[in-house]
Amino acid sequence: MCRRIYVWEELIGKLLEVIEIDEDIVVNVSGRLYKLPGFPRAMLDKLKEARGLVIAILRTDDGYLIRVVSEAKMAGAAGDRAL
Numbered sequence: 581m582c583r584r585i586y587v588w589e590e591l592i593g594k595l596l597e598v599i600e601i602d603e604d605i606v607v608n609v610s611g612r613l614y615k616l617p618g619f620p621r622a623m624l625d626k627l628k629e630a631r632g633l634v635i636a637i638l639r640t641d642d643g644y645l646i647r648v649v650s651e652a653k654m655a656g657a658a659g660d661r662a663l
Contacts, residue, residue, distance in 0.1 A: 582606055582613040590638040592649060598628050607637070619644060 585591060593610030600606075605619040607627070619627075620643060627646060634650040 582615050584615045584617060585637070585639050587639055587641050590636055592636045593634065595627075595630050595633060595635050598624070598631065600624075609635075609637070616644065 591607075591609050591614055593612075595607060595609055596611065597608035598605065599608070605616045605624065605627075607614050607616060614637075616637070616639070623644060623646065630646065630648060633648050636647050636649050638645045
């Protein structure tokens with residue numbers, strides 16, 4: 581089952597997969613599926629580059645913000661950087 585992310589909701593976890601279904605973007609974050617309504621196509625390549633990393637996706641009333649929480653493949657060392 582796919583859960584919808586709402587405005588001012590943040591996902592944090594390991595990005596496992598990015599799926600394009602018709603006009604929708606679905607992500608697998610730490611084993612759970614989330615639909616990202618209105619996700620901009622311009623950000624899609626950056627999101628796909630983050631596969632395997634621990635990330636945070638924040639949906640705002642003006643779009644999405646994505647940051648890498650950890651570049652370690654299994655959430656080892658901490659450190660933030662914006663995508």
